Amino acid sequence: MNELAEYRSGSHSGRASGTGRCAFCSNDFPAGQRLNSIGDLNVMSPLGQVVPRSLVAFHFPTTAEADRCFAPCSPQHATDLVRFEQIADAFHRSLGGRITMFYEQGRAGGGRVLDRTGFRHHAHYCSWPATVDTVGAIRGLTAGIDVVDLDDLACLGTAVDGRPYVLARTYSNGRCVESRLVLPTSGAAWTMLEDFRLKYPLAQQLGYGDFRDWRTRMPERTHQTAREFRAFVAASAACPAGAGAVMSSTRSPSGDA
Numbered sequence: 674m675n676e677l678a679e680y681r682s683g684s685h686s687g688r689a690s691g692t693g694r695c696a697f698c699s700n701d702f703p704a705g706q707r708l709n710s711i712g713d714l715n716v717m718s719p720l721g722q723v724v725p726r727s728l729v730a731f732h733f734p735t736t737a738e739a740d741r742c743f744a745p746c747s748p749q750h751a752t753d754l755v756r757f758e759q760i761a762d763a764f765h766r767s768l769g770g771r772i773t774m775f776y777e778q779g780r781a782g783g784g785r786v787l788d789r790t791g792f793r794h795h796a797h798y799c800s801w802p803a804t805v806d807t808v809g810a811i812r813g814l815t816a817g818i819d820v821v822d823l824d825d826l827a828c829l830g831t832a833v834d835g836r837p838y839v840l841a842r843t844y845s846n847g848r849c850v851e852s853r854l855v856l857p858t859s860g861a862a863w864t865m866l867e868d869f870r871l872k873y874p875l876a877q878q879l880g881y882g883d884f885r886d887w888r889t890r891m892p893e894r895t896h897q898t899a900r901e902f903r904a905f906v907a908a909s910a911a912c913p914a915g916a917g918a919v920m921s922s923t924r925s926p927s928g929d930a
Contacts, residue, residue, distance in 0.1 A: 702717055705718075705895075705896065705899055706718050706719070706720075706895065706899065708728070708899060708902050708903065708906075709760075709902075709906065711730065711753050711756045711757050711760070712749060712750075712752070712753035712756070713732060713749070713750070713753065714730045714731065714732060714750070714753045714754070714757060714798075715730070715731055716728055716729070716730050716757065716760075716902075717729050717730075717731070718895050718896075718898040718899040718902065719799075719895065720892070720895055721872070721891065722891060722894040722895060722898060723801070723803075723872060723875065723876045723879060723881055724801045724802055724803045724879070725802075725894045725897060725898060726764070726765060726768065726770070726802050726897075726898050726901060726902075727799065727800060727801050727802070727894075727898065728757075728761050728764070728799075728800045728898070728902070729797050729798065729799050729800075730753075730754065730757040730761075730797065730798045730800075731795060731796060731797035731798070732746065732750070732795070732796040732797070740795070740796040741781030741785075741786060741794040741795060741796060742777065742779040742780070742781045742782050742794065742796050742838075743777055743779065743796045743798065743829060743840075744779055744782050744829050744830045744833040744838065745830055746796065746830070748827045750796075751825070751826035751827040751829065752827075754798055754826055755826060757798065757800075758773075758775055758800070758842065758844060758849065759847075761773060761775070761800040762800075762844040762847060763847070763905075763909075764901075764902055764905045765800075765802040766847065767905055767908075768802075768901065768905075770802040771845065771846070772802070772803065772804045772843065772844070772845055773800055773801070773802055773843070773844040773845075774800070774801045774802075774803060774804070774805055774807065774841070774842075774843050774844075775798060775799065775800050775801075775840075775841070775842045775843070775844070776798075776799050776801075776807055776839060776840060776841045776842070776871060777796070777797070777798045777799070777839070777840040778839055778866075778870075778871050779833065779837055779838040779839065779840065779866075780794050780837055780866065780867050780868070781794035781837070781867075782833050782835065782836050782837040782838045782866075783835060783836050783837045783863065783867065784835065785837070785867055788867065788868055789868055801875075803879060805875050805878055805879060806878065807839065807841035807853075807855075807871070807875070808820055808841065808853060808855060809878075810871065810874040810875055810878055811839060811855050811866075811871070811874075813874065814865060814869060814874065815861060815862045815865045815866075816859070816861075816862070817857060817858045817859025817860075817861055817862035818855055818856065818857060818858060818862050818866075819855075819856045819857075819858050820853055820854070820855055820856075821853070821854050821856065822852060822853060822854075823840065823852045823853065823854045824852060826852075829854075832854055832856075833854070833856070836856055836857055836863065836866075837857060837863060837866035837867045838854055838855060838856050838857075838866065839854070839855040839866065839871060840852075840853075840854055840855075841853050841854075841855070
C-alpha cells in the first residue's frame with residue numbers, strides 16, 4: 674500500500690513530496706484519512722496508530738500556514754479542542770472504551786519552526802483510547818521538568834510562557850479527570866522537549882517496542898479507524914441526544930468521500 678500522506682514540509686527523508694506542499698498547511702491528505710471539522714480544526718485518522726481508533730485534530734489555517742502549536746492560538750481553539758475531546762471520547766466509549774488520553778507535543782512552544790531533521794512543527798492534538806503514563810514517560814527521558822495542573826485550555830499560552838511543552842489530558846466516563854502540563858526547567862529538558870517524539874516511549878510503555886517506522890506501520894488501523902468513526906458519526910446523526918448532540922457542531926470536509 675502506498676504511504677497515505679507526507680508529514681514533512683515539501684520533503685520526506687531528503688526527497689521531494691508528490692505535491693511539494695506541506696500536508697498540514699494545505700490539508701493535503703487523502704479523503705480516506707480526513708473525517709470531520711470542528712471550527713478551524715480538522716479531524717483525521719492518522720498514520721502509524723499505536724492504538725487503534727486514535728484520532729488527530731489539527732489546525733487548518735485560513736492564512737498561509739498552520740499554527741506551529743496551540744499555545745499561541747486564540748481562545749476559540751480551546752473551545753474547539755474541548756469539543757474534539759468530547760467527540761473522540763464519545764467515539765471511544767461507543768465502542769466499549771473507558772479511558773481516552775489526549776496529548777499535544779508543543780515542540781514549537783519556544784518559537785522553533787523546524788526540528789533538527791527538518792520536520793515542520795504544526796499544531797495537532799492526539800487522542801489515544803488507552804491508559805498511559807505520559808508524565809512518567811517524559812520523566813524517564815530527562816530531569817529538569819516541572820509538571821503543573823492546567824484546568825482551562827484557554828490558559829495554555831499564559832502557562833507555557835514561550836517554552837516547549839507537553840499537554841496531557843485524560844477523560845474517564847465522559848469527563849476530563851486529569852489535565853497536566855509538562856514544562857522545562859533546564860536547558861537539557863528544553864532541548865529534549867523540542868526534539869523528542871512522545872509516540873516512541875508511549876509505544877514502548879504499551880509493549881509495542883520501537884515505533885520509528887510509524888509512517889508505514891499498520892496501515893490497516895488508519896482505514897479501520899476511519900470506517901468506525903464515520904459509522905459513529907452516522908449513528909450519532911440519527912440520535913436526538915447523547916452522542917448525537919455532541920456531534921452537532923461538526924461538519925464533513927468538502928470533497929470527502
